[in-house]
Amino acid sequence: MHQLQTGTGAKRTRNRRGEGARLRVELIDAAARLLQSSGTANSLTLRAVAREVGIAAPSIYRQFATRDELVEAVAADSFERLDHALVRAMTGINDPAAALRACCTAYCQFGLEHPGHYQILFIAPLALDPANRPQQRPGQRVFARLVDAVQAYIDAHGQPGDGFQIATNVWVALHGIVSLQISRPHSFPWPPLQALIDAVLTGQVGLAPPQHDPHTREPNG
Amino acid sequence: MHQLQTGTGAKRTRNRRGEGARLRVELIDAAARLLQSSGTANSLTLRAVAREVGIAAPSIYRQFATRDELVEAVAADSFERLDHALVRAMTGINDPAAALRACCTAYCQFGLEHPGHYQILFIAPLALDPANRPQQRPGQRVFARLVDAVQAYIDAHGQPGDGFQIATNVWVALHGIVSLQISRPHSFPWPPLQALIDAVLTGQVGLAPPQHDPHTREPNG
């Protein structure tokens, strides 16, 4: 997860000798900007990224052997962004119920506010390097965040249940909320986001939404 | 929803004079075959469909003014296929609980067995003709099928609740199940499909899965 300059505009000065690897970061950052501004993962082409950085397309091959490698690096970066969003949302919340709810809301908000990133992570075809075992993949950390939040809630409420399994059910449902609204924003009379999230939490862990909760308003509104 | 000949193989004989509109059906059918055999909506290009039918690409323009029009027609056809699958699954089941469960299972099975069709319906970008009001769109009928099944279950069990709202929650969760497994079949240790579905139904309508149900096995296994 990186933040650099605007990209479009001032023409780039080449990296100093020995520092060519800086371009790698610039590329990932430019890709993130494209995902954000276009809102779709389809904009993630080698040539578009090169344009955004201000270099010729073949220069990318100094840093990535293939387009798939670039996309994989961008996905890892996006996973970091998502993970940060979840951590930020839960920071300072001590009540496990509120923390779990904040985690789920942050997940959905990330997806709806950064659909390009979300598509790369969970929707667009991804040519994963088979050398990376599933257990070590960057998405693992994000999911662990949800498992922990679910488990903390379960432990606090003395309920039975496997945190991993329940977290899976919750995650899948949250993904449904996000991906359908990304793909078909106007084909259905969507209820408020928080209502959908709370229905998942009520059903899967028996977490009733707070009665006069300010968060019950549409978070994106 | 149509079923015609294989497409690949014997060379096509042109339609009789005055029957050029038959090509329209052939095109939709060829597109469906492409979606089925490739498993992805990306294979749905004008040229690929023309190849599958055995005509030159420009011939399509006699039937569809634009690629988007063809895709829209294919989507309508796919919705019919999905609707038929749901009806077929519920036919002859009188118990509203069993019918609802069968409906949800059939929905997920359709998506996982026909990922190309499913992508067209709910995932791939779709340039919808704005003249079609959402209420008249072909997907409406499919969703109504689920609403009815939910409502019948609610009525039978004397529970309170809005069938439309609950059906929305269920649909979104089912979509999460299907779309994640389509997009990331190997990135996660997926539990058996029926377990995911039953977790949704238990959570959203309190429908406990049958205890010694043969359907509890993985339906795709």
Next chain:
DNA sequence: TGTACATCAGTGAACGCGCGTTCACTGATGTAC
């Protein structure tokens, strides 16, 4: 019944586009002497 012709189904070549990738290269710069 025979024939001319308008109509209709479908074609072939071409357009411009953006894509990923390859290739031989350029020119600035740090370093060795």
Next chain:
DNA sequence: TGTACATCAGTGAACGCGCGTTCACTGATGTAC
């Protein structure tokens, strides 16, 4: 301190590909007379 040079960051032109779409066309066939 000066200079030759190897190294390194990055380039420009080109490749072949498949795409949606346009255009002028061909040739079979039903129909009017």
